[in-house]
Amino acid sequence: TRDRPILVVTLARPEFLEKRPDFGRGHRAFSSLHLEPLTDGAMSELLRGLVPALPEADLGRIVARAEGLPLYAIETVRSLADSGHLVRRDDMFEPAGELPVLDIPPTLRALIASRLDAIEPTDRSLLLDGAVLGQVFAVPALAALAGRPEQEVGERLRTLAAKELVALENDPRSPERGQYRFTQGVIREVAYATLSRRERRARHIAAARYFEALGDDELAGILANHYLEAY
Secondary structure, three states: OOOOOOOOOOOOOOOHHHHOOOOOOOOOOOOOOOOOOOOHHHHHHHHHHHOOOOOHHHHHHHHHHHOOOHHHHHHHHHHHHHOOOEEEEOOEEEEOOOOOOOOOOHHHHHHHHHHHHOOOHHHHHHHHHHHHHOOEEOHHHHHHHHOOOHHHHHHHHHHHHHOOOEEEOOOOOOOOOOOEEEOOHHHHHHHHHOOOHHHHHHHHHHHHHHHHHOOOHHHHHHHHHHHHHHO
16 A cells, blocks of 8 residues: 555544553554644534524523534424424535524434443442532542542542543633543433432432531532532
8 A cells, every 4th residue: 555645544542541551552653643622613514514594692502502512502403303393405404493492412412422321330329429519529428438548539530531431620710720620511410310319319419418417518509509409
């Protein structure tokens, strides 16, 4: 193949390198590229290419929910088309009336659920605990909810961060600096949805008791929310 212009493109999630850490090494003309989330502008341009007549408000809703994930936007359009809210016109779609409240497309929900199922059980349990705490959570709170030492929880969170399921908030201007957050809101929603009502109730009560023990009046809203969710 040296005298032929051949380009081979492969796509993989970050955890692929756990199984094949030497992938690409020793190969001539090999390069890897980490794909970052799309900007809101790029996501809007992508959606306008699919649904040119999409109302500005609906465009903003999809862009906000997608959080830079192109697959989410594509699957949302496909789901709206399947339900009859978008009608195909040649290679594009047109709205057929007012769009409904956006939900996670079943295809995307199944994809995320399969990723969660493939995670080591202890790490998966931590993600479920984190989903109960919210989109952003602190290591001490997660350790208390999981009943595990903070050091162990911190190490496991770094593993989950390498899989790009969670990320450490390190912006010095952020009041949540030092805490972890789900990289995508849909990941947290799917993780939370996998819990049974009994499991959710038990975890919310445990979270409420943790925050109550801190004795901080500023946490009253968080405390009340966990008791309400448990109820």
